Amino acid sequence: MKFTLSWLKKHLDTGASLEEIVDKLTMIGLEVESVEDRAKALAPFTVAKVISAEKHPNADRLKVCMVDTGAGAPVQVVCGAPNARAGLKSVFAAPGTYIPGKKITLGVGKIRDVESRGMLVSEAELMLSDNHDGIIELGEDAPVGKPFAALMGLDDAVLDVAVTPNRADCLGVSGIARDLAAARLGDLKDKPIKPIPGKFPCPVKVKLEFGATPSLCPAFALRLIRGVKNGPSPDWAQQKLRAIGLRPINALVDITNLLTYDRARPLHVFDAAKVKGDLVVRRAKPGEKLLALDGRTYELDPDICVIADGRGVESLAGIMGGEESGVSESTTDVLVESALWEPANIAQTGRKLGIVSDARFRFERGVDPQFTLPGLELATQLILEMCGGEPSEVVLAGEIPDSSRVIDFPLGHVKKLSGLEASATETRRALEALGCVVAGAGETVKVSPPSWRADIEGKADLVEEVVRILGVERVPSTPFERGEAARKPVLTTIQKRTRAAKRALAANGLVEAVTWSFISKPQTELFGGGNAALALANPIAAELSDMRPSLVPGLALAAQKNADRGFADVALFEVGQIFAGDRPEDQLTAATTVRRGAAKAAATGRHWSGSAGAVDAFDAKADALAVLAAAGAPVEKLQIVPGGPEFLHPGRSGKIQLGPKLILGWFGELHPATLEALDVEGPIAVSEVILERIPEPKARPTRTKPKLELSPFQPVSRDFAFVVDRGVTADAVVRAAESADKALIVAVDVFDLYEGKGIEAGKKSIAIAVTLQPREKTLTDAEIDAVAAKIVAEVTKRTSAVLRA
């Protein structure tokens, strides 16, 4: 909401400085977004008179002008404007002046060999408008040498206030002035508006026709003013509009714009000569169209409220008028409309048609119903002043709704809700200054908010008004006791797992990324998603259209992007949401890793001590296990099963599970087809663990750890090498060995794996070290041999292994 300081002062009698006004506005909730002090920027531009304008000797379109600037001898200026002519008064800028519209500082220059010592400027060059057809033309009486801004009333600060959606009343300068007056920054100039008696009945009748459907128009007031002379509005009106960035059109239109900004009261004017018969306010019929004042044609439907006449739709209610019935300089009889509309319907229609107008902006926020008729009277008064004419009586269709209401307000509620100590007197005064009627003398008073404050519904709203007007800074900062509750952990299991997983993965050398929660549809399909319920109706881009079923695609693409920038060996992780469906319980937390190139955990890339080699399924497995351990999964019970989801290499991937029904995660190298579909280059090894799938830890009554059992006897280690079929897993060999003596065997480690020369094709050699821990006495050689024999027997039996000699 833009307005000038002098405009504000038409409504507020104040001695406050601009700075005080700006500060106060911000502190009462009318945040000043910018203050444009144009007097400063326009100060160097002065009135000058062109004494002569001769054709440039070397250019057809340029003129060499002698200009009287009011300061000494005439100055020679080369000018390209077609309207530069002897006798013209225009605006001059001396060398050294900054020209805002051109973003240059003027110098003395030669244009086609003729010296030019300054410039005559256009409105566009001063950023007053986009008019660059010629230099500014001033009136005969403009005083040469004087500042141009003051002459045009442009030396006025322009304030831009961000009005929040609840403050429809402050979309007019008078509302802003009222708030400032309430905050004791001046006195409101609230002149009563006198009704202007009609000289004759209004010849056009108005009907509200909504049939059985809900009415979209509570009230519609209309009056004809005949015999007007429409034309440019007076300078003061044009200056006001220009100052806030509006283009003056003609007096009748300018008056509606002035009242929109002055009183937050949008109006509409029809050229009565172009209106056929009576006006009907109704829902549009399917297929009806309107060519609106913005030059565009809109298709209408029955959810849109229109004003129609004998010919058809003439205006979009509360949003924009129609081109056909609009006023022009030749208008002699004008119909002035002041109406009330359903705010929600206006918002809907505006959104549907994509029209942003000053009228819509106000009607959808709610205009003051009680100002419907005074607004019309004020418009009449301005029209009579500017255009003359003779007004008809006012016709009113529908009725002005009764917006009065009474709120029981305990004065102590201010302190209870805000902590601010306010006396009854100042509380009452603040409310009254805002237009409330406060009745009663006790602790609980009856407050009737004014008609222009539909946003004040209850006690809390009144507290806000009091606090706002008395000053938020008066609310005392009050220590918030944390109470005597024991200091307990506040994080939930999943929150703890999430942070533990992040730290564990970063400690494994991975870098945490945060990627978009939405990815492209083909990518979701590639990674087991593609649920139509998870597709956005209005994605911001095609590649950000569907909620992700996995974090792998986002991270794999990010890894590739880094590779494209020259960082081929990257290890990224993310712990974040994935979506299996659209219910809250379908949202899970994945801890996902992507390693690319030679970004292994122990070492990355090339190094003098030995290069890292390509990432593989085991790097991914280590990452997944690190997450599981950090997140508190029962690591010793986890089962690793070959093979993973389809987007992984079938022979180089595995699942991590607690039984076949509880899959905690998976790991492996990306399938070559996946690499191709994502358009990324391998090798890429990935892992993903679903943190919610980890069983909830058992509650423990104390924090004591189990007793440490230390055996006084030395452990014994024996090595075995077995030849098994290639398809036999190391896990099977280890488990077989473990089963030989569950009491004595405490560890089985795979320390060698060999295929190739010396081993039959299709077979492999697995070497294990078995650690025996005696607990009662030192083992004899015979006892050790007996266990060893049992180990060989078990492994041979369960895996068809052959002990290597």
Next chain:
Amino acid sequence: MSDLKKLEAELLGAVAAAGDEAALEAVRVAALGKKGSVSELLKTLGAMTPVERKEKGPLINGLKDKVTEAITARRDALRKAAMRQQLAADTVDVTLPVRAAPAERGRIHPVSQVIDEITAIFADMGFAVAEGPDIETDFYNFTALNFPPDHPARDMHDTFFFNPKPDGERLLLRTHTSPVQIRTMQAQKPPIKVVIPGRTYRCDSDQTHTPMFHQVEGLVIDKSSHLGHLKWILAEFCKAFFEVDDVKMRFRPSFFPFTEPSMEVDIQCDRSGGEVRFGEGNDWLEILGCGMVHPNVLRNVGLDPDEYQGFAWGMGIDRIAMLKYGMPDLRAFFEADVRWLRHYGFRPLDFPTLAGGLSI
């Protein structure tokens, strides 16, 4: 006696002259071996008279001790010299680079770190951490939060929608973390003290907006907490978070459908240098919105606004991270550029605590 002295001089000279352990061993055998010169002298003691023995015994034994000592010392010296020589040839180039430990290479994203910082501060004040789903209903995201249907306040949230279901319901991506206020108030009875961090979405993308960002929300519901307490909590938070002794905050009335009264909060800072400094300067920087929970919101979750009251606040996690740590561009947060992540990210063991300092 001069014989003994002479022998001593000879032997000590030989010890000193021995160039290696073998030569020294030869000297030892020649002096102290079975037939050695000193051993031979010792043997003569047996044939001596007690008087003679009493006189010569100490002298000969003294000679033996001196020579033994000299040999030991010399052997030690020779060994050390030999080791020095050996080690002198055994060198590595210690300037060769070592591999960085994995924990040195890994990084935590600033968003995660800042969430941990926020959690540390509010956990200390007795707040729990609540979370909710990203895919929300219109009820939780708007209606329950007192956004009237078709009100322009809804337009201020550029909402991502899903396609309508057969029953007409249209889910959306939450535009703020406030729906979790509703879920929390539905799930637990007051007193409530929670902070709510999470991802939020708006279909908006430019220099300072990304379609996805992070917010943290706070909610307190009891029977007496008021704006003054909110002021105090936010000031305490800002001091702790920005790690400064004092911050000047400015509360400005504003509007949110779900709070009444509503405020926006600016923090005083100095932006004259390249970086933002808090607690000094003349600039006001908006950092959060807050207010007393609107009576309609309380009613919507079945709480009587005449009995219960409380406040809520919300701020952008990415934004306060940028303010504290100086990242110039929000969009870079989500680009996964390892150069940015290594530079602005945090070491895995830099866990923020109030005891050790959040970031020091």
